[in-house]
Amino acid sequence: MNITNQKLARLAGVIYLITVITGVFSLMYVPNKTFIWEDPKKNIQLFQEFEFLFRLSIVSEVLCYSAFLLLPILLHYLFKKTNKYLSRLMILFVLVAVPLSLLAISHKLDMLDTLGNDSLSQIDAEQLQSQIGLYYNKIKIAQIFWGLWLLPFGYLIYVSGILPKLLGVFLMLGGIGYMVNFVGPILFPNFTQSIIPIVAKIPSSIGEIGTCLWLLLIGLKKEFRYED
Structure with a gap:
């Protein structure tokens, strides 16, 4: 089979875009609509008000991690001639991240069971809050590997020259x-109240969205072929 890396790059861009869109929807937009840490009882009302949106977020999150699993495999074919060990390391980190992320979704399914009661008075607000906490604790562990895979990925972009080096940086x-936002709250209780968590997220947002759009709209800076 003879396939151009330019086509592989565009396909990776499509998969990356699916990952980004479904991730933003399920991990940012929906939680902002349904999760309020300070008021467990208010959570129940929000969940019931946005029940379909919450159910949709579960499907979206599964789709996100499924696409995420495929992404480094496609990227491996683009970068293996640059450094096959680092391109494999990308896959390894994602292979750890995805099962952890999917395991976290099980707590969202538990939330659905808890919310299955018809009467608000029968729903245990504290139990629901505990399930939200368990979900986010597993997501935090998964985020370690969401960050780790970006290190070899960024380095491969930087040294290969097939994408802008700035994206790699x-x-x-x-x-x-990602590492800062994981370690910070553990070492410093008031870490999340500072501006550091927001600043720490900016490079990954620029890098991932920028790389996604570049792959999708422009492709590679250098054209070559991969034969298998």
Whole structure:
């Protein structure tokens, strides 16, 4: 089979776009609509008000991680001639991240069971809050590997020259940012109240969205062929 890397790059861009869109929807937009840490009882009302949106977020999150699993495999074919070990390392980190992320979704399914009661008075607000906490604890562990995979990915972009080096720099900084946001709250209780968590997320957002759009709309800076 003879296939151009330009086509592989565009396909990777499509998969990356699916990952980004479904991730933003399920991990940012829906939680902002349904999760309020300070008021467990209000959570129940929000969940019931946005029940379909919450159910849709579960499907979206599964789709996100499924696409995420495929992404580094496609990228491996683009970068294996640059450094086959680092391109494999990308896959390894994602292979750890995806099962952890999917395991976290099981707690969303538990939330659905808890919310299955018809009467608000029968729903245990504290139990629901505990399930939200368990979900986010597993997501935090998964985020370690969401960050780690960006380090070899960013480095491969930087040294290969097939994508803008600046994108590689942002991806590597983004990987470090994930580590900062994981370690910070553990070491410093007031960490989340500072501006650091927001600043630490910026490089990964620029790097990942920028790389996604570049692959999708422009492709590679250098054209070559991969034969298998």
